[in-house]
Amino acid sequence: MPFSFTPDKKLRNKNSNFSRDSFRQRLKPQAILALKPAGFGDMLRQINKFLWVSDYYGYRAKVFTQGINDRNEISISEFFDELNITNDNLLSNYFDFSRSLSFTHFLETTKRFKNPLSTYYFQFDGKSYHTSFNPDLQKSFDIQHPRLLSALKKSNFYNQVIQTKKTKQKPKICIHVRRGDTARVRVADAKSIVKEKVNPDKFLHPQGVFLPFWMEKEVESDFLERYKKIDDYQSKLEKIMSRFTRPYDVILISDGMTKLAENLKQSFNYIFKDSKISTLEVENALNAEFDQILKKVDRHWIGERETFWDSLIEAATSDIIISNSPAFIKDTTKGLGLNIKFVKP
Numbered sequence: 001m002p003f004s005f006t007p008d009k010k011l012r013n014k015n016s017n018f019s020r021d022s023f024r025q026r027l028k029p030q031a032i033l034a035l036k037p038a039g040f041g042d043m044l045r046q047i048n049k050f051l052w053v054s055d056y057y058g059y060r061a062k063v064f065t066q067g068i069n070d071r072n073e074i075s076i077s078e079f080f081d082e083l084n085i086t087n088d089n090l091l092s093n094y095f096d097f098s099r100s101l102s103f104t105h106f107l108e109t110t111k112r113f114k115n116p117l118s119t120y121y122f123q124f125d126g127k128s129y130h131t132s133f134n135p136d137l138q139k140s141f142d143i144q145h146p147r148l149l150s151a152l153k154k155s156n157f158y159n160q161v162i163q164t165k166k167t168k169q170k171p172k173i174c175i176h177v178r179r180g181d182t183a184r185v186r187v188a189d190a191k192s193i194v195k196e197k198v199n200p201d202k203f204l205h206p207q208g209v210f211l212p213f214w215m216e217k218e219v220e221s222d223f224l225e226r227y228k229k230i231d232d233y234q235s236k237l238e239k240i241m242s243r244f245t246r247p248y249d250v251i252l253i254s255d256g257m258t259k260l261a262e263n264l265k266q267s268f269n270y271i272f273k274d275s276k277i278s279t280l281e282v283e284n285a286l287n288a289e290f291d292q293i294l295k296k297v298d299r300h301w302i303g304e305r306e307t308f309w310d311s312l313i314e315a316a317t318s319d320i321i322i323s324n325s326p327a328f329i330k331d332t333t334k335g336l337g338l339n340i341k342f343v344k345p
Contacts, residue, residue, distance in 0.1 A: 029058070029059055030062070030120045031050075031060065031122065032062050032063070032092045032094075032095055032120060032121055033047075033050045033061070033062075033064065033122050034064045034065075034097070034100065034122070034123045035063055035064065035065045036123070036124040036125060037066075037076075039328060040076075040079050040328060040331075040332070041328030041330075041332065043065070044331040044332065045129075046128075047090065047148060048141065049128070050063060050122075051147055051148060052140045052141060052145055053110075053137070055145075056137050057110055062090060063090060063091060063092065064091070064094070065077070065080070073304045073305055073306065073307070073308050082155060082156050082309070083152055084152065084154050084155035084156070084158075085151055086151075089147065090147060090148065090151055096121050097121070097123075099119045099121050100119065100122060100123050101119055101121070102123055103122045103124045104125050104131055107128065107131045108131070143335065144334045149335045149336075152335075153336065157309075157312070157316075158336060160313055161316045161317055161336075161338070164313055164317045165317050165338075168317060170247050170248050170249050171246070171248040171249070172248065172249045172250075172314075172317065172319055172320075173240060173249070173319065173320045173321075173322070174251050174253060174314060174315050174318035174320065174321045174322070175293070176252075176253050176254070176321055176322065176323035176325075176329065177228075177230070177233060177253075177254040177323075178226055178255065178323070178324060178325040179254055179255055179257055179259075180255040180258070180259050180304075181223060181259055182223050182224075182227045182325075183204075183256075183260040184203045184204065184215070185257070185286050185289060186200070186201070186202070186203055186204075187199060187200045187201070187202045187203070187204060188201070189288070190204060190286060192285055193273060193281070193285045194273065195271060203215050204264060204268075204271075204286070205219060206259050206263045207263075208268075209264075226325045228324040230289055230290065230292060232345040233293060233345040234293050234296065236344075237250065237293075237296060237322060240320060240322070240343070249298050250297045250298050251297055251298060251299045251300065251314050252290070252293065252302070253300070253302075253315055254290070254300075254301070255304050256290075256303040256304065257282075257286035257289075258283055258305065260283075260286060261280075261282040262279055265277075265282060290302060312329070315340075316336075316340070317338075318340060319339070320341045320342075320343060321340055322343055322344075323343075323344070323345070324344060324345055326342045
């Protein structure tokens with residue numbers, strides 16, 4: 001009897017189902033979102049929200065970025081590459097701005113009907129963060145979308161985190177001090193570099209040199225609320241340490257005074273005793289704020305120069321993170337099963 005090969009029925013069904021699903025995906029209208037330039041955590045939230053909304057309304061979703069970034073030491077493209085957010089899975093290399101609509105307009109339109117619009121190019125805008133949805137869809141935004149989660153779990157970043165966790169010998173407490181665009185230093189605490197005639201009660205802030213009253217009026221409340229004194233972090237650390245019964249590591253990460261130093265040199269250079277003082281010298285002088293708490297830590301990464309990935313991996317492999325602004329770390333690690341406990345200072 002001649003030999004005949006009959007494929008396994010389950011395999012035939014699996015291939016058939018895969019082909020059918022692929023065909024259905026191709027029938028869906030495409031949707032491309034141009035990300036709004038923002039912090040990395042914000043952009044991850046933009047992607048996550050867009051993917052859930054696209055699923056709900058039946059779109060095939062990809063996102064577009066121009067790769068420009070002036071808020072961190074690394075570019076958007078480097079950040080996305082490290083997190084495996086690429087053209088192979090989530091990114092589009094083309095966007096037609098002339099045919100685009102704001103994402104808010106799309107969301108407002110879909111409240112009335114679910115039919116696709118005439119364009120599939122959308123730009124994320126500020127209002128899109130706050131547009132309300134039905135409760136089921138709203139809840140999903142707190143969950144990392146499966147497509148985004150799949151990319152992250154295959155990324156270089158996740159691989160480094162897992163490898164670092166395997167070699168970790170002690171529990172780790174991470175103190176995350178956000179400074180950057182929220183930094184403030186009293187002139188009285190920077191007299192080594194600031195002229196004597198500058199009022200010692202003023203604050204050096206990335207947006208200006210203010211008396212306390214004027215800082216409260218001129219600076220957005222969001223920036224003011226994200227600031228916490230080093231004493232608050234130290235008090236919380238001591239409280240947590242008192243409950244530990246076995247050895248632990250304590251690390252500190254912070255974007256430090258890089259932005260403050262740069263802005264002061266660029267716009268307020270007249271306040272310095274030496275007008276030729278370098279930005280790095282200014283930064284180092286302002287970083288004296290951390291001196292007290294550094295006595296309590298085993299390792300630290302401060303500033304925005306060549307510290308980004310080390311800081312993020314250290315945070316992602318911690319057991320407890322003390323942070324007043326944990327959104328970025330949460331958005332990067334969401335759904336990865338890293339079992340991090342976040343506490344406020």
